[in-house]
Amino acid sequence: MSSANVRVPAKINLCLGVGPVRGDGYHPLATVYQAVDLHDEVRATVRDDEQITVTVHSDVDARSEVAIVPEDDDNLAVRAARLLRERTGSTQGVDLAIRKVIPVAGGMAGGSADAAASLVACNEVWGTGLSRQALEVLAARLGSDVPFLLHGGNAIGGGRGETVSPVLARGSYHWVFAMAHDGLSTKAVFAEFDRINAGRPVPDPVVPDALLAALRAGDAEALGSALSNDLTEAALSLRPELSDTLSIGIEAGALGAILSGSGPTALFLASDAEHSLDIAFALSSASGCADVVQSRGPVPGARLT
Numbered sequence: 001m002s003s004a005n006v007r008v009p010a011k012i013n014l015c016l017g018v019g020p021v022r023g024d025g026y027h028p029l030a031t032v033y034q035a036v037d038l039h040d041e042v043r044a045t046v047r048d049d050e051q052i053t054v055t056v057h058s059d060v061d062a063r064s065e066v067a068i069v070p071e072d073d074d075n076l077a078v079r080a081a082r083l084l085r086e087r088t089g090s091t092q093g094v095d096l097a098i099r100k101v102i103p104v105a106g107g108m109a110g111g112s113a114d115a116a117a118s119l120v121a122c123n124e125v126w127g128t129g130l131s132r133q134a135l136e137v138l139a140a141r142l143g144s145d146v147p148f149l150l151h152g153g154n155a156i157g158g159g160r161g162e163t164v165s166p167v168l169a170r171g172s173y174h175w176v177f178a179m180a181h182d183g184l185s186t187k188a189v190f191a192e193f194d195r196i197n198a199g200r201p202v203p204d205p206v207v208p209d210a211l212l213a214a215l216r217a218g219d220a221e222a223l224g225s226a227l228s229n230d231l232t233e234a235a236l237s238l239r240p241e242l243s244d245t246l247s248i249g250i251e252a253g254a255l256g257a258i259l260s261g262s263g264p265t266a267l268f269l270a271s272d273a274e275h276s277l278d279i280a281f282a283l284s285s286a287s288g289c290a291d292v293v294q295s296r297g298p299v300p301g302a303r304l305t
């Protein structure tokens, strides 16, 4: 096969517990990931030389972020292809074309999603035949949340986020995402977390029992109350105006409102499609929102289409 197309979802963190910084600079996490219906696509086409190229396209007019996605070896999709080649000894080249929908530096793992998609697409077109398990090992080297994007659905994330284990979950949830005008650097938000917590004891992170119970029961209202994110204070310290966005969604009756990962995307849980439309409408005129998107989760991880 000379070309393959992979669809890959964004992720949200239903809870994000963050522990004290480790010796390697990373933080231990206790999170529940959910893959949501907001997808990038990566098309891989084999070249007849050894080059690896990437192009990035977007249909999203309201955000001009594609300009900040590197179209060179720094692109995470290219790094994934190089890592797969290194691991398998393949010498083939590939053209990668990314259709970008997931917000860039939005706390929804868009770059990690493209890395996961590139692993699956290149493994297919190069015929390198690595198992999902072997791809997960490579994924963990590319970024903390890349293994989850291969997996999809709902899952518990441990370690620095790269260990993914199953969670008992029921139900399909209605989400509204408020995208900000500019992204936030994950590294900068973790550094702010360390600055704020310097001199304070930071406990080891845990996944709250109330959140696990809500997911087991498929109870949207209980899930809304159990949403949590230990990076909130740090992200709001860097972007105080995000608290206005969260307040607008809460006033519109959201069952729960938190930042997605390290932000700045804000996420709101709705009880049904109509409620989700009401919340989206309230947010659409907020000055801090570049775009408002209604979505559903969970959905599967990176898949060939």
Ligand SMILES: C[C@@](CO)(OP(=O)(O)O)[C@H](O)COP(=O)(O)OP(=O)(O)OC[C@H]1O[C@@H](n2ccc(N)nc2=O)[C@H](O)[C@@H]1O
Pocket: 013, 016, 025, 026, 027, 028, 029, 031, 106, 107, 108, 109, 110, 112, 142, 143, 144, 145, 146, 159, 160, 161, 186, 187, 190, 260, 261, 262, 263
């Ligand atoms: C915070 C989370 C939560 O799901 O999501 P995002 O907000 O980025 O989407 C992730 O852990 C992000 O994962 P990812 O974007 O793959 O981060 P990485 O490339 O591994 O790390 C980028 C930087 O973030 C910091 N980092 C990341 C993960 C972690 N557990 N501890 C950290 O301190 C480190 O400074 C690291 O250099």
Ligand SMILES: Nc1ncnc2c1ncn2[C@@H]1O[C@H](COP(=O)(O)OP(=O)(O)O)[C@@H](O)[C@H]1O
Pocket: 068, 069, 070, 074, 075, 076, 077, 098, 103, 104, 105, 106, 107, 108, 109, 110, 111, 112, 114, 115, 183, 184, 186, 262, 263
């Ligand atoms: N394919 C890619 N898509 C998006 N960002 C990328 C990609 N490759 C590299 N990057 C870089 O990674 C950074 C973080 O991107 P992203 O994964 O979207 O954010 P987050 O970690 O907040 O979810 C961006 O600022 C961008 O420069």
